[in-house]
Amino acid sequence: MKKLFGVIGNPIGHSISPQMHNDLFAYYGIDAHYHPFLVEKGKLSEAIQGLKSLGAAGFNVTVPFKTEIIPLLDWVDPLALEIGAVNTVLIKEGSLLGYNTDGPGFLKSLEEELQMPERPSILIIGAGGAARAIFFTLEKTRPVVIDICNRSLEKAKSLSGEAKTNVLSRGLSLEEAENRVNEYDLIIQTTTVGMYPNIDRLPLNPGGLNKPFSAADIIYNPYETEFLKQCKLRGGSTVNGVGMFVYQGALAFELWTGIKPDSGRMRNTVLKQLGGTIC
Structure with missing residues (x-):
């Protein structure tokens, strides 16, 4: 049958x-x-x-x-x-x-497609369901820090406060994250900002990036978001949501x-x- x-x-x-x-x-x-x-x-x-x-x-x-x-x-x-x-x-x-399987699936894609430090400093953009899956999965890999930034600072702080390990985690506003953007080895975009049909929008301005870094976006339509394009222009290694x-x-x-x-x-x-x- x-x-x-x-x-x-x-x-x-x-x-x-x-x-x-x-x-x-x-x-x-x-x-x-x-x-x-x-x-x-x-x-x-x-x-x-x-x-x-x-x-x-x-x-x-x-x-x-x-x-x-x-x-x-x-x-x-x-x-x-x-x-x-x-x-x-x-x-x-x-x-x-x-x-x-969202969080483990994301972690597997990182391991397959990006080269990163053994214990990276991480910034997650967004505090919704996808961000939660990625946050609770990645904190178990013992990063140096895993910060959360979000349009709603309250939600960012709420998620960062739920860490189950002793990893350092802070809730930041988008403005704070943009000012500290060079502190991170990996920036992960988990919101719908930049998804088709609004493909020109940016969840966070990566203009201040001037050091080696990697960027991931869970969106796969478009195949390369404006966020990833801007990160690539600044020398970042990138991976999309596929x-x-x-x-x-x-x-x-x-x-x-x-x-x-x-x-x-x-x-x-x-x-x-x-x-x-x-x-």
């Missing part, structure tokens, strides 16, 4: 996860199908029961349900509890098991199937959907 997997969210029509996972199922000869499910707000519990009734083996969760789903699960991975969000669910023997998207999907696929998938193949599938250059 064909296994059912999927992604739930609202909106969901833009998702390219179905193309990525269905290609993997075909490649590995797995009799399964991955389908996008639009879930109306307020109907999450009914949607999950519907997926269980259909015999689903697992699913991804995207906005706006990553936090709302937690009380509906039978077990949640400790990292996902720290983050306060679940993006991957495994259904095993009728139980719903929740994970968050790697995070691919690796979080790879970790979910491995949880569901026990197979560690070909991430290069996944990347090519994503780039084809984005109309980018295949590498």
Whole structure:
């Protein structure tokens, strides 16, 4: 019997996860199908029961349900509890098991695509769900400092104060971060600023950068954001959001199937959907 997997969210029509996972199922000869499910707000519990009734083996969760789903699960991975969000669910023997692969997926993309000091100084732009996933994952790697800057200083300070290790972490305003920008080895952009169609916007002005550094942006449409362009002009090594998207999907696929998938193949599938250059 064909296994059912999927992604739930609202909106969901833009998702390219179905193309990525269905290609993997075909490649590995797995009799399964991955389908996008639009879930109306307020109907999450009914949607999950519907997926269980259909015999689903697992699913991804995207906005706006990553936090709302937690009380509906039978077990949640400790990292996902720290983050306060679940993006991957495994259904095993009728139980719903929740994970968050966003942070580990981002870390994997950094390790694959950037060369950095063993203990870097890090600045995260943004204090939303993606920032939380990245913050709680990276603080376990023992950076020298991992500061948070955000349009709302209160939110930046709130997230920095939730550190579970003894890593130094400060909440900064955007202006403070711009003034201290040369203190960091790695700057991570986690907001939607610069995403299509508003591609000319900058979340933070990197004009003061004048030292070796790396920059990451979790956005992958456009393929290179204005923020990354400006960082590259100042000599920075850059990485976009394709790697995070691919690796979080790879970790979910491995949880569901026990197979560690070909991430290069996944990347090519994503780039084809984005109309980018295949590498």
